[in-house]
Amino acid sequence: MRRYEALREITKAITDEPVICNLGHPAQELFSLGDRPQNFYMLGSMGLATSIAHGLALCQDKKVVVIDGDASVTMNLGGFATIGHTRPKNLIQIIIDNGANGSTGFQRSFTAGCLQLDQVARASGIAQVSIVTKTEEVAPVITASLKSEQGPSVIIVRTDIGMPDGIAVIPLGPIQIKTRFMTSIRR
């Protein structure tokens, strides 16, 4: 399973929830799998996808899904500490862990070495932490988290490196992404 296949499984589980998506290739792949106004594609500010979702989760009641990456989460490990402090029940953090910095050429990241993000999450006070390695388990685990009232949840999806050919840059500008997302949230 590559990130693309993992994202395909994630989109099967998501219904009408707002989704914050990490920048670069993950956002491009998610867009190609099916664009929707409830997708907030991050275009810069690497490391902050989960923080945006965290702020959103604290300020409204809908379940919020964030699709983040292992190297991006590593940039902002303090985010685990803050989530462990506030513990929003409606936050579901999915970390695509390919052990690499995918968007810059798949250089090895820290999770390819010693770093265990699940342990960091647990040690920060987040109780619901799961690791998924099989493609067919991705959607059921996310569906279970979407139905659970025991959040916040961290779901680490271990994937291979690499991506399909022909994934294009997202043809949306930042204001368009923001405006339609905010309209979809108010419904």
Place this chain on the structure above:
Amino acid sequence: MADFLLRCVQCGREYEGTAGVRLRCDRELSGEHGPALLRAQYERRQINVRTNLPGIFKFVDWLPTGPYYLKSQFGPTVVYTPVAREEEGVGMACGAYLAGRRPAIVMQNSGFGNSVNAILSLLNYYRVPVVFVVSHRGSDGESIEAQRMMGAVVLDLLKVIGVERLNIVEPKMLALIPPAVEQAYSANRSLAILLPFSFWMDRN
């Protein structure tokens, strides 16, 4: 409510903090001295977090106002959270804005150094307004030399990264804050309100 005194930073006069609401010194009101902030002096150092209360009311024991006054000013729907790092706060403030809130961050000026990329590629790029309430460390009266490095450049830095500035240098400028905040949110443009080091000092 924890017991506290309010002390005028201008003349040092103290007021019992438990009764009613007081925002100004009597000697300011009578014209004996100019505008001055009242600073809260708490009896206890230890914060008692009220985990059963929502948002900012968790910290009501450490707020120098009665719970009634706080509710009347902010309403029970204010969401307050500490963060691990200022840049994370910028991301969370963006999320709050996406939920329809008007986000603000209280920090000291070094936090801008930790947040430059997020301010540019998230707040400015998507036109998400955040109001930063900033202690201007390194301004006049600063006692820690290292604070002068960021303190000396922060106004220029804000100009370069396109954040509106309201540099409060005397108490009467506090009246400029409400219209500047309204302007920031209505124009989708972030605003930094810098409060000088002397504002945070006890002159007695």
